[in-house]
Amino acid sequence: MPKKPLILVTNDDGITAPGIRTLIRLMNEIGDVVVVAPDSPQSGMGHAITVNTTLYVKPERIDDGPQKEYSTSGTPADCVKLAKHEVLDRVPDLCVSGINHGSNSSINVIYSGTMSAAIEAGIEGIPAIGFSVCDYNWEADFKPSEPYITTIVKQVLENGLDPGIVLNVNVPRLPAEEIKGIKVCRQARANWVEEFDKRRNPQGKEYYWLTGKFVTFDEGQDTDEWAITNGYVSVVPIKYDMTAHQYIDQLNSWNLND
Amino acid sequence: MPKKPLILVTNDDGITAPGIRTLIRLMNEIGDVVVVAPDSPQSGMGHAITVNTTLYVKPERIDDGPQKEYSTSGTPADCVKLAKHEVLDRVPDLCVSGINHGSNSSINVIYSGTMSAAIEAGIEGIPAIGFSVCDYNWEADFKPSEPYITTIVKQVLENGLDPGIVLNVNVPRLPAEEIKGIKVCRQARANWVEEFDKRRNPQGKEYYWLTGKFVTFDEGQDTDEWAITNGYVSVVPIKYDMTAHQYIDQLNSWNLND
Numbered sequence: 271m272p273k274k275p276l277i278l279v280t281n282d283d284g285i286t287a288p289g290i291r292t293l294i295r296l297m298n299e300i301g302d303v304v305v306v307a308p309d310s311p312q313s314g315m316g317h318a319i320t321v322n323t324t325l326y327v328k329p330e331r332i333d334d335g336p337q338k339e340y341s342t343s344g345t346p347a348d349c350v351k352l353a354k355h356e357v358l359d360r361v362p363d364l365c366v367s368g369i370n371h372g373s374n375s376s377i378n379v380i381y382s383g384t385m386s387a388a389i390e391a392g393i394e395g396i397p398a399i400g401f402s403v404c405d406y407n408w409e410a411d412f413k414p415s416e417p418y419i420t421t422i423v424k425q426v427l428e429n430g431l432d433p434g435i436v437l438n439v440n441v442p443r444l445p446a447e448e449i450k451g452i453k454v455c456r457q458a459r460a461n462w463v464e465e466f467d468k469r470r471n472p473q474g475k476e477y478y479w480l481t482g483k484f485v486t487f488d489e490g491q492d493t494d495e496w497a498i499t500n501g502y503v504s505v506v507p508i509k510y511d512m513t514a515h516q517y518i519d520q521l522n523s524w525n526l527n528d
Numbered sequence: 529m530p531k532k533p534l535i536l537v538t539n540d541d542g543i544t545a546p547g548i549r550t551l552i553r554l555m556n557e558i559g560d561v562v563v564v565a566p567d568s569p570q571s572g573m574g575h576a577i578t579v580n581t582t583l584y585v586k587p588e589r590i591d592d593g594p595q596k597e598y599s600t601s602g603t604p605a606d607c608v609k610l611a612k613h614e615v616l617d618r619v620p621d622l623c624v625s626g627i628n629h630g631s632n633s634s635i636n637v638i639y640s641g642t643m644s645a646a647i648e649a650g651i652e653g654i655p656a657i658g659f660s661v662c663d664y665n666w667e668a669d670f671k672p673s674e675p676y677i678t679t680i681v682k683q684v685l686e687n688g689l690d691p692g693i694v695l696n697v698n699v700p701r702l703p704a705e706e707i708k709g710i711k712v713c714r715q716a717r718a719n720w721v722e723e724f725d726k727r728r729n730p731q732g733k734e735y736y737w738l739t740g741k742f743v744t745f746d747e748g749q750d751t752d753e754w755a756i757t758n759g760y761v762s763v764v765p766i767k768y769d770m771t772a773h774q775y776i777d778q779l780n781s782w783n784l785n786d
Contacts, residue, residue: 317638318576322569324735325724347639351738355722377651379770380575381605393635393719425782434717435772452784456771459692461651464613466583477582480609505784507775512637512766513714514693521765524683526710 275301275363275427278353278396281370282312282346282383285330285339289369292412293401294337296419297366300427303337304362305330306353308346313372317386318345327352346387354394364427365391368401369419371410375402375440375494375504376460376486385438389510392436397426400436404498405443414446418503422452438506442498453502458493460486533559533621533685536611536654539628540570540604540641543588543597547627550670551659552595554677555624558685561595562620563588564611566604571630575644576603585610604645612652622685623649626659627677629668633660633698633752633762634718634744643696647768650694655684657694662756663701672704676761680710696764700756711760716751718744 277297281290285307297303309328325348330339340357342349350365370384379385384400391398399422403415422439431437438457442449467479486495494504535555539548543565555561567586583606588597598615600607608623628642637643642658649656657680661673680697689695696715700707722740729735744753752762 313579319639319738321571321738324727324737326733326735348738351722352724352736356724356726356736377768380647380651380768381577389638393638421784425784429782432775432778435775454776454779454784456773456776457769459769464609466610466614468614469582471582475584477584478610478614479582480577480579480606505779507772507779508770509772509775510635510638510770511715511717512768512770514765514767515714517690517693517765517767518712518714520690521712521763524687526679526683526712526763 276360277301277303278358278362278365279303279305280307280346280349280365280367280387282308282387283371284308284311285341286332287371288408288410289371289403289412291333293366293369294335296416298335298337300423301363304353304358305337305339306349306357307341308349309341309343312345312383317347317389319347320344325352327356346383347390350387350390350394362396364423365396365398366401366423367398369412369415370402371408372406373402373404373440374400374438375498376458379438379457379508388436392434393510397431398436399423399426399439401439403441403443414444414449415441418452422505434509434511435507438508440494440498440504442501444501448501449503450501453497453504455494455497455504455506456492457506458486458495459488460484460495534618535559535561536616536620536623537561537563538565538604538607538623538625538645540566540645541629542566542569543599544590545629546666546668547629547661547670549591551624551627552593554674556593556595558681559621562611562616563595563597564607564615565599566607567599567601570603570641575605575647577605578602583610585614604641605648608645608648608652620654622681623654623656624659624681625656627670627673628660629666630664631660631662631698632658632696633756634716637696637715637766646694650692651768655689657681657684657697659697661699661701672702672707673699676710680763692767692769693765696766698752698756698762700759702759706759707761708759711755711762713752713755713762713764714750715764715766716744716748716753717746718742718753
């Protein structure tokens with residue numbers, strides 16, 4: 271019997287979130303699972319790392335599954351670093367992050383703790399996938415996403431991923447029978463139009479809550495937003511080489527050294 | 529006389545850091561300056577945004593310059609959102625972030641609060657540049673960087689930047705006479721090799737400090753690391769469309785929908 275793959279599971283909603291509990295259960299069917307996840311929700315943390323405070327790692331026993339689990343006081347990116355360098359004794363075959371409660375499509379990849387963990391794993395040389403279901407509720411129904419997650423994980427284990435590539439997977443909020451399949455996409459051009467909710471505290475001092483609405487301004491039918499809106503699971507290959515290679519020539523035509 | 533450009537200045541080291549004070553002074557020579565920056569250091573914050581706590585904005589008067597200044601309780605990305613939507617009454621012509629105390633070359637762009645502010649400005653439709661000097665000291669000498677910053681800012685104001693493009697500028701830690709000029713580069717393949725410093729607190733509980741060393745494994749002479757090591761100011765055009773476009777065909781050859 272071939273050796274089972276070692277799978278690292280993490281997220282940004284915290285180790286007790288229903289999304290990660292679903293992902294752990296699915297991964298237990300495929301490999302040997304080690305969970306290293308934040309002890310509390312870390313949404314909106316982007317690719318934060320903890321350099322100015324100390325980090326704790328605590329063994330956990332949250333359900334009866336065969337996985338090993340640890341919670342940390344760190345961010346999702348910290349969890350991956352701690353897993354690789356302190357918790358695990360060999361490099362995992364795969365890192366999966368999520369299942370996030372809420373979309374990480376389009377520009378959300380930039381703000382996402384879920385994706386930052388997957389990207390950190392990619393940087394550390396571990397094939398990695400971030401999974402999200404487009405439903406922000408704590409009680410989101412993850413059941414329809416399960417067969418797609420299993421398929422994608424098995425395909426990554428079989429095919430591998432080139433160095434520098436990480437997958438961003440988003441599952442629409444739909445009943446199982448309405449999901450049409452998996453679509454490989456590009457990141458849609460879209461952003462958040464902020465609306466700050468301005469209030470006064472009991473001492474009369476003004477403060478703000480960040481709110482906003484998500485606006486897509488991309489008409490393409492090859493984007494993750496189009497796929498999700500049209501009933502597909504989107505898979506976007508992303509890379510952390512952020513260089514705009516095709517813009518280098520243009521900058522070289524400027525008068526930068528006159 | 530043509531109208532002076534409106535320049536938004538921010539950073540991640542906090543509004544009183546010597547780096548941002550230098551940048552404000554330089555920008556006052558070029559345009560009308562509004563500063564919206566964190567009230568305390570935010571290094572390693574990545575592209576974090578504040579969604580779970582409230583944000584404060586406070587007018588500041590730190591020196592005798594003509595700029596308007598505000599500190600906020602938010603992250604660098606929050607500062608840009610607050611500036612655009614609450615502080616400024618028109619979209620600025622340029623956003624400059626920094627001068628960061630320490631390198632943001634190569635993979636550091638992912639972890640950098642300085643660059644996250646510039647990227648956020650780009651997302652919001654504002655031409656943006658992040659500036660860093662490769663010296664982590666609070667008392668870093670920013671003088672040698674000054675003419676290069678002025679040149680690059682003037683060139684961006686003159687040429688504009690395509691939508692989706694942000695510049696990442698790093699200045700080597702060298703005396704002025706040893707800097708050879710400006711070089712347009714790609715992001716080097718490099719990463720941090722973590723070393724967690726494991727300790728025990730007075731109660732006997734284990735904790736970690738994140739440390740590590742930066743390792744370049746890219747032999748190219750067209751990278752930011754090469755430029756900095758060889759005495760050049762590096763300019764990398766980056767983009768926040770993280771799609772690995774050339775990898776889409778490969779994923780489409782997988783068995784994702786069987």
